[in-house]
Amino acid sequence: MNEEIKSQADLFNIDNKVAFITGGGRGLGRQIAEIYASSGCHIAVCSRKLEQCEETARYLENTFGIKAKGYACNIQNEEDVKDTVEKVISDFGQIDILVNNSGATWGASVEDMPLDGWQKVLNVNLTGTFLVTKEVGKQMIAQRSGKIINIGSAAGVKAEPPEVLNAIGYSTSKAAVHHFTRDLARKWAQHNIYVNAIAPGFFPTTMTKHVLADKGEEIKNHNPLGRIGDDQALKGAALFFASPASDFVTGQVLSVDGGSTL
Structure with a gap:
């Protein structure tokens, strides 16, 4: 990165970069893929659902005229991750931007949380993030540049009451993702790799639909801005962290939550 900035367009320029987005087939991952593609970035998306x-x-290809490809990948499986990253680099030549967005949750009180539920959430949200970052990071280290954006959660910043969110595995894993972000940023700054995180509040996704159906109005009423996230709310932060605009920013966790973590 560190290119000379001559205009506002240069500041957010990711034209002809390559972004690899896990969990990019739907929800927040797809929204991020859309803003990147609309900025001229080529897109590789993966999830278990090809x-x-x-x-x-x-x-993305038909709408924005960029190159895009989908991949099946179980990010809990190290060999699957290695194989997928190898395919992406073979197909696109490099990876400039990594968005670790794949996530899982399990709703249960602490005393009723099954061990396999706890392990599933940590395996996807934390271990999966580690495995993908490790493999993509090898190539970023070799090219001496890269932007990594981890999708954390407001639940990893603030402890919600059980009547709003009762998913301790999820909140714990996202708090760990936030520290993983800070620690990795310190380790990889020497390679000119930037590592930041976004901590979204409540957005309408497959993961949150049951909570929002039961508690949506209450959640809105307790939010300082009086609403939940929409399809546009995350895009600016995602573009900022992927672009030269954030070339003096690393190891940060940006809450995009309407003020809910205040």
Whole structure:
């Protein structure tokens, strides 16, 4: 990065960069893929559900005229991650931007949380983030540049009451992702790799639909801005962290939550 900035367009320029987005077939990952593609960035998206990723890739190519491709990948499996990253680099030549967005949750009180539920959430949200970052990071270290954006959560910043969110594995894993971000930023700054995180508040996604159906109005009423996130709310932060605009920013966790963590 560290290119000379001559205009506002240069500041947010990711034209012809390559972004790899986990969990990019739907929800927040797809929203991030869309803002990157609209900025001229080529997109690789992966999840366990190949069909969703392929549909998203077709939409991005047809709408924005960039190169996009979908991949099936179980980010809990190290060999699967290695194979997928190798394919992405083979297909696109490099990875400039990594967005670790894949996530899982399990709703249960602490005393009723099954061990396999706890382990599943940590395996996806934390270990999966580590495995993907490790493999992509090898290539970023070799090219001496890269932007990594980890998707954390407001739940990893603030402890919610059980009547709003009762998913201790999820909140714990996201708090760990935030520290992983800070620690990795310190380790990889020497390689000119930037590592930051976004901590979204409540957004309408598959993961939150049950909570919002039961508690949506209450959550809005307790939010300082009086609303939950919409399809546009995360895009600015995601573009900022991927672009030269953030070239003096690393190891930060940006809450995009309407003020809910204040």
